[in-house]
Amino acid sequence: MIQGFDGLHLPELSLRAGGDRLATEAVLPDIDPCTGSAFADMAVASAAQVDAIVYAAHRAFRNPGWRDLTSLARERLLHRFADAIEADLPRIAALEALDTGKPISIVEMVDIPAAIAWLRVYAGWPTKLAGRAGTLSGTPGAFHVYSRREPVGVVAAITPWNFPIVLAMWKIAPALAAGCTVVLKPAPETPLSALRLVELAREAGLPDGVLSVVTGDGATGAALASHPLVAKVAFTGSTATGQAILKASVPDLKRVTLELGGKSPSIICADADLDLAIPQAAMGCFFNAGQVCYAGTRLYVHRSIYDRVLEGIAAVGAAQRMGPSADRASQMGPLISERQRARVAGFVARARSGGLEAVPLRAELPDGGYYFAPTVLRDVPPDAEVAREEVFGPVLATAPFDDLDEAIALANGSPYGLAGHVFTRDLATAHRASAAIEAGTVFVNCVMLADPAFPFGGMKMSGIGRENGSEVLDAYLEPKSVVMAV
Numbered sequence: 001m002i003q004g005f006d007g008l009h010l011p012e013l014s015l016r017a018g019g020d021r022l023a024t025e026a027v028l029p030d031i032d033p034c035t036g037s038a039f040a041d042m043a044v045a046s047a048a049q050v051d052a053i054v055y056a057a058h059r060a061f062r063n064p065g066w067r068d069l070t071s072l073a074r075e076r077l078l079h080r081f082a083d084a085i086e087a088d089l090p091r092i093a094a095l096e097a098l099d100t101g102k103p104i105s106i107v108e109m110v111d112i113p114a115a116i117a118w119l120r121v122y123a124g125w126p127t128k129l130a131g132r133a134g135t136l137s138g139t140p141g142a143f144h145v146y147s148r149r150e151p152v153g154v155v156a157a158i159t160p161w162n163f164p165i166v167l168a169m170w171k172i173a174p175a176l177a178a179g180c181t182v183v184l185k186p187a188p189e190t191p192l193s194a195l196r197l198v199e200l201a202r203e204a205g206l207p208d209g210v211l212s213v214v215t216g217d218g219a220t221g222a223a224l225a226s227h228p229l230v231a232k233v234a235f236t237g238s239t240a241t242g243q244a245i246l247k248a249s250v251p252d253l254k255r256v257t258l259e260l261g262g263k264s265p266s267i268i269c270a271d272a273d274l275d276l277a278i279p280q281a282a283m284g285c286f287f288n289a290g291q292v293c294y295a296g297t298r299l300y301v302h303r304s305i306y307d308r309v310l311e312g313i314a315a316v317g318a319a320q321r322m323g324p325s326a327d328r329a330s331q332m333g334p335l336i337s338e339r340q341r342a343r344v345a346g347f348v349a350r351a352r353s354g355g356l357e358a359v360p361l362r363a364e365l366p367d368g369g370y371y372f373a374p375t376v377l378r379d380v381p382p383d384a385e386v387a388r389e390e391v392f393g394p395v396l397a398t399a400p401f402d403d404l405d406e407a408i409a410l411a412n413g414s415p416y417g418l419a420g421h422v423f424t425r426d427l428a429t430a431h432r433a434s435a436a437i438e439a440g441t442v443f444v445n446c447v448m449l450a451d452p453a454f455p456f457g458g459m460k461m462s463g464i465g466r467e468n469g470s471e472v473l474d475a476y477l478e479p480k481s482v483v484m485a486v
């Protein structure tokens with residue numbers, strides 16, 4: 001039974017290879033994280049079904065296929081796809097909220113509009129994807145040299161449960177714009193928006209097989225990622241799974257981009273504007289119940305303001321109204337699953353039994369579901385488990401510092417390098433820290449911004465390659481040089 005979303009019509013749950021519907025062989029329950037109750041059965045694709053879906057995607061790619069359409073025709077179809085999502089906003093938002101447990105008001109305001117914005121930005125790219133012309137530098141004679149940018153082929157887009165439609169669109173939009181076809185594998189916890197996206201793509205006129213979905217578990221993902229006709233894997237999720245995907249790519253030398261975990265630091269300097277820094281640093285950790293890959297989960301605060309900042313952050317955490325996804329007054333939902341709730345609770349319990357102190361924070365947890373109260377731990381040493389490992393819940397590990405060099409050393413003392421944050425009023429401090437922090441993105445006096453205008457991704461163990469910006473297109477295009485003696 002679906003609680004709170006009266007009359008919500010689920011997308012078709014069976015899978016298709018191109019236009020052909022596949023018989024459902026095995027299922028997993030789709031569970032509402034706000035209640036813990038199953039409301040639907042998701043198809044688990046077998047290796048043979050993955051094979052049929054990838055073959056259909058490969059047929060749709062070429063001879064003649066998606067890559068052979070004129071660039072203007074691809075642009076038009078992608079804009080029509082964006083129009084279809086826009087027209088479907090109330091329904092696809094409800095599906096996403098039901099699946100993830102996120103408050104519906106946030107999904108309507110943030111997640112779905114972001115997915116549409118990404119699609120529109122990359123929809124404008126096909127007509128602008130040109131190579132460049134030149135000549136040879138060291139060989140005498142007359143040559144005309146130019147480069148072409150050719151789509152790599154079938155893309156496996158494998159996504160996690162924290163921002164299902166957004167992270168899927170970060171891959172789908174540039175891949176389709178580049179002329180690739182895409183097989184999307186959503187997380188087993190959150191298949192609904194992916195299934196609906198494929199229906200909307202079909203309604204918008206995208207040919208069968210250009211965008212397909214394959215639902216299932218890790219084994220389904222592994223079958224997809226290692227399929228010989230998949231030319232490129234675009235993955236977001238845990239570092240361990242990213243490593244498994246990279247290993248599986250070796251026999252075919254597949255192109256792989258990995259957007260992995262993080263343990264992103266925030267530094268609040270003594271001169272920071274605390275009216276801005278406190279709520280930003282708090283929501284930089286607690287937003288989406290802490291299930292954000294680039295959340296600021298390690299906080300270093302100048303000793304002179306440490307107690308004041310921690311009190312402020314605890315107050316912001318306590319003020320979050322936790323509640324079910326269908327309630328428009330909810331500000332924070334539950335964690336995605338019982339497994340995730342137990343994992344987060346385990347980190348906090350081990351931190352406490354190891355002697356770490358939590359700032360007192362009164363939060364009311366709704367009955368049922370997988371809710372977890374925001375937690376602020378103080379004086380956390382750099383070698384504590386909770387300072388080193390990605391928790392993926394609303395848990396902030398904090399420590400005081402005395403000077404900027406110490407704060408930067410603490411910030412960089414992590415194998416991850418996804419994001420970093422600095423709060424200061426001093427321009428020199430801002431530039432110095434931005435250059436010194438080892439992370440793919442540094443935010444100064446702000447948090448949680450992503451935009452198709454700038455590249456996003458991780459240094460160190462946080463990943464390989466970049467999403468977004470014009471840079472992401474390189475991941476879906478092979479440069480080819482043509483050298484012509486004239």
Ligand code: NAD
Pocket residue numbers: 158159160161162185186187188216217218219220221222223225236237238239241242244245259260261262292293343390391392
């Ligand atoms: P995961 O990495 O196991 O799953 C992500 C996606 O990969 C899912 O679609 C899954 O079905 C698929 N998958 C799993 N094994 C695969 C394989 N061998 N080959 C191909 N695909 C495979 O993540 P999880 O188990 O859902 O979450 C575990 C932890 O990962 C979380 O606690 C959190 O720390 C982290 N996480 C990080 C992000 C992020 O954005 N960086 C997102 C979600 C989870």
